[in-house]
Amino acid sequence: MKKLSTKIWLLILLFLTVTVIFMVLFTDFLYERLYVSDSEQSMIEVGEKLQSLYKGGKVTDELVDKIEEYNLFSNFNVFAVRNPRELSACVPFEIDYDTLIGPDERQQLLQGKSITKIGYEQRFDREVISVILPFTDQNRLEGILYLYYPLAKISELANTEVLVLITSVVLFSMLIAFFVHKGLRRIMRPLNELHQAVEKMSEGDYHTRVQVASSDEIGKLSKAFNEMADAIQREDEERKIFLATVSHELRTPISYVKGYSEAIQNDFIEGAEREEAIKLINREANRMERLTNEILELARSKEQEAINLYPIVLAETIRESITLLEHLAQKKEIYIQTDLDESIIVQGDEEKLKQIFINVIENAICYSNEESTINVLTKSIKGNAIVEIADKGIGIPKEDLPYVTQKFYRVNKARSRADGGSGLGLSIVDQLVKLHHGKLFIQSEEGKGTTVTITVPLLEE
Template identity: 40%
Template sequence: MKIKSYNLQQKLWIFLFTITLVSIVFAYSLSQVFYQKLYVDYVKENLELQVEQLASDYKGGPLTDTFRQQVEWLNSKTHGEMFVVNNPRELSACLPFEIDYETLISEEERQSLLAGKAVFKKGYEERFQRDIVAVIYPLLDNGRLEGIIYSYIPLTSMNEFTQDYTFVWFIAGFLFIALMFLVGVKVINFMVKPLKEMKKAAMKMARGDYSTVIDGSGRDEIGSLATAFNQMSQSIQEEDERKRDFLADISHELRTPLSYIKGYTQALLDGLVKTKEDERKYLKLISRETKKLQNLVQDLLDLTKLESNTFVINANPVAFAQFIEDYMEKYISILQDKKIKLKMDLSPEVIISGDEVRLEQIIQNILENALRYTEEDGTISLCLTKKGKNCILTIEDTGRGISEEHLAKITQRFYRVNKARSRFDGGTGIGLSIVEKLMELHNGHMTIESELHKGTKVIFVFPILDL
């Protein structure tokens, strides 16, 4: 059997109706309890007041006809029934029905009356064959019970008295439910409207449409949710655009070297190369493009790992100045061949916590760019200083520099300042993105300063290891 499913709006309607109905029933039941209690207490106090006033006229001795007549007169003026008796058999003269005279009061009640205490009764009374509220008051003379004043009101009279009250409650409750339902539906529709809009927007997002903007002006949780939804939608849209751009860039980056490799290989296969010198030239070009592809794939793998939350560096204490000096040995011959001067000013006491393999990768990416864009007789400078709890490594060159419009985007993946020329003498285009991620993993950060035709300065800030 299929169970019917309700949406949030319907559930809220049902909840509102149920709560309203339960509240009215509970309030009515509680009011009935209080009303009955208050009314019974009022009747009791009224009956007690009447019999006490009558009893105050009793001066002792046998009950007189005058006293009986006074009770009968008062009985004719009140809503309930009242009589006075000293012998139960005399009740036949004042009651229109047969009762068990000997059981008008029990022995326990008689003892209370002898003690001068009034007796209160509520409920079904067999002697009168009805539900009553009654007060029995003793008439004592020197400790002897000369008689009693018995005053009672049938509960049927009380029920009749409360019928109008119950009817008013029913009408008021019905109107209240109708009013709450009408108002509640509008309020619920207003509250659920942003959620419905979010549902529609989410379905559009699933189809790739991120144009819907939810009204997040409300200051409640739904307004905050709408704002968060808009932010999420914008973030997903930006990420989707970055992903498309990334795939387009990868396709573009792969297409160029693959085209060269395919063209040169096809020329060799077709026998278009006639001399060994040309054949070697073509093979060198194929090797160069293959190396570019290899570097690109490796950088992509590195970047993918770095962007995952599972990547962890193998950090150890590193004497940074000595590490840089040792690493720069491999570049001495390259600098000499390009006739580029190297200057190093390294503070020897700096010790950091770092992954040596990844530190080499950081320095290599920056040095490769510096070597690539610095002309002959230029200079590359490395400076390591200590500042507070951090150290600052600066790698500066006297190369072409970067204009301000490109500087803000230089760390984006596949971003190139000179796109045409970089296809031949540039890197993979994601080296700086890798460096930025590696710096984050080392709890540091990178800043790039540059001026066109004057050079570029890359500043690394690492926390110093406290030993």
């Protein structure tokens, strides 16, 4: 597998290769389109001016001499001849007459058009451009004007600068290579650190962090890695605490069940004490079952990113939840008073909403004094349904309020364990409310009671 730096080097090399090929093609284009074209156009312009000296009739010696005098001060070689076959005696290289002026070319000359020829000439060891213009009179070819010029090679156009050019290219390439190498090392350093940090993370070292040294994409990646590492570390710490707490919560009921069951099996307990021991075993088994179910429910609520929401009549769901808890309230002679708005319809999951209300109302019953009242109120404000569940129970100390939705958090650990509480109820409620895109608020005063407020979005009309 190629390293990223190697891939970048290969990419740079590819760009340089493409650039060189482009420059070669572009240079050839400039040579053909600019230099050759310019030379051709200049020769045609000179030829047309010299052609204008011919006034018709036979081509005179005077005209031929006058035209050839132009060679003294021109870069182009110019000859005027009466018969095109005479050119071979004028130019210093062999001319194939049939190739130079064939039937097609002769027809063009009779029409007064010029002819341009470009071909390699061994004597000059270069391309030679030729322009032929006619001397015509009454549709007769009386003679021709022949101009030729040996084109310079591309290398000759900048012959004196070639060494300087090559030296400059080499030095520039070395300079570019040096800075690219330095730049790649600087760019790759945080990536290498990030790679090492990932390897440490994969080995279980969740304290690993990388330095954020820039605000570019690599800096953002490093920042994202640190945030991810923080989240993983918190999750790992929560997992360890969670497992330790679960082990602690299960250890007590398991020890009770094991101890009393062994005592009963060995006939160490008899009579009324035996019946009491069986009740205790049943109670602790129920507590373990409830704890296990709550742990599973909490895990499911955390894993769910979304739930299916559909229209629900809120008052009906609350009444059904209260009905399920009536027997518990009757044991303590607690009256649940309701003030429900029958018109409120929310977007929610009925079973999960029941679970929310059952958990909160059950807590209110458990921590309320006997012969007291619990008030359940619903109303709508600014697109949200508001559910308030208020009791006049023992309340929650102010310092404990921020933590009551944490897993396994207990305000009164001794009382909660005796009542079978696990410290997971409000944590589950908090998760389920968030799944409904709602909010959970808890207000309490020790010795005066607690009010739990739940907001859930109303059905959009």
